[in-house]
Amino acid sequence: MIDRRMMMATSAAFAFVGRAKAEERMPMYGLIGQMKAVPGKRAALAGILLEGTETMPGCLSYIIAEDRVDADALWITEVWDSQQSHAASLKLPAVQAAITKGRPLIAGFGSRTETLPLGGSGLRES
Amino acid sequence: MIDRRMMMATSAAFAFVGRAKAEERMPMYGLIGQMKAVPGKRAALAGILLEGTETMPGCLSYIIAEDRVDADALWITEVWDSQQSHAASLKLPAVQAAITKGRPLIAGFGSRTETLPLGGSGLRES
Numbered sequence: 318m319i320d321r322r323m324m325m326a327t328s329a330a331f332a333f334v335g336r337a338k339a340e341e342r343m344p345m346y347g348l349i350g351q352m353k354a355v356p357g358k359r360a361a362l363a364g365i366l367l368e369g370t371e372t373m374p375g376c377l378s379y380i381i382a383e384d385r386v387d388a389d390a391l392w393i394t395e396v397w398d399s400q401q402s403h404a405a406s407l408k409l410p411a412v413q414a415a416i417t418k419g420r421p422l423i424a425g426f427g428s429r430t431e432t433l434p435l436g437g438s439g440l441r442e443s
Numbered sequence: 444m445i446d447r448r449m450m451m452a453t454s455a456a457f458a459f460v461g462r463a464k465a466e467e468r469m470p471m472y473g474l475i476g477q478m479k480a481v482p483g484k485r486a487a488l489a490g491i492l493l494e495g496t497e498t499m500p501g502c503l504s505y506i507i508a509e510d511r512v513d514a515d516a517l518w519i520t521e522v523w524d525s526q527q528s529h530a531a532s533l534k535l536p537a538v539q540a541a542i543t544k545g546r547p548l549i550a551g552f553g554s555r556t557e558t559l560p561l562g563g564s565g566l567r568e569s
Contacts (some may be wrong), residue, residue, distance in 0.1 A: 343506075344485050346516075347506075349475060349518060349520065355492065357472045363561050367561065372444060373564070376565075377565055378506060378563075378564060378565030379506060379564040379565060380473075380520075380560055380563035380566065381560070381561045381562060382473045382522075382559060383558060384556065384558060385556075385557045385559055386557075392473075392512035392556065392558050394475065394477060395500060396506060396508075396565070411444065424549040430507060430518065431511045432508035432510060432511060432518050433508055433509040434507070434508040434509075435489050435508060435509060436493050436506075436507060437493060437504075437505045438496040438499075438502060438504065438505040438567065439503060439504030439506065439522070439565055439566060439567045440506065440566045
């Protein structure tokens with residue numbers, strides 16, 4: 318039997334657990350990578366990468382940019398709410414389809430840096 | 444004297460100018476840069492960089508991240524609505540104050556890449 322006092326205690330306990338969970342949340346996960354397109358295919362590759370970037374769970378930022386010096390290079394900067402969300406995104410059907418479609422347009426990869434994003438401006442709500 | 448027909452023509456002309464302006468808007472401007480802190484000062488430097496990043500006109504994304512390999516390195520990835528907005532931001536009093544405060548904590552700079560951002564997810568409204 319649950320009386321009013323027990324309900325209040327339970328609800329306080331849940332509030333505490335909720336707070337503890339928020340404090341213990343996973344660190345964010347970031348990637349800064351350069352991708353080289355097959356000559357003349359950078360725009361096509363960028364178009365594929367831009368398709369469907371709105372729909373990846375846990376993705377807080379995903380920006381595609383042209384290198385201003387190297388005419389074949391793109392930069393992809395990513396922020397995820399956790400490393401797990403990034404790993405899971407690679408299994409999404411839309412992402413798998415983009416990888417299949419984009420692969421023939423990729424000549425190689427440049428630098429790739431893993432980061433621990435701390436914050437800033439322009440991160441989506443997860 | 445402006446009659447109804449002239450008003451309609453004028454309003455169509457304004458609509459045309461508005462559309463043309465939207466199509467001619469400036470390319471975005473991006474920066475991907477590594478900053479090295481004085482040993483042990485990375486967190487303090489990051490804190491200074493994170494202060495007031497919400498208030499820079501034309502800033503679409505400004506994210507501070509720790510390098511996961513180099514314990515003294517930070518990465519700053521930026522997207523601006525134009526190169527002019529980025530240049531103007533360096534003259535903002537809050538940014539000038541942050542530069543003054545942060546300078547003694549900076550040991551040097553690593554790679555710096557200028558980009559032309561194309562789009563993606565997580566860009567603020569300008």
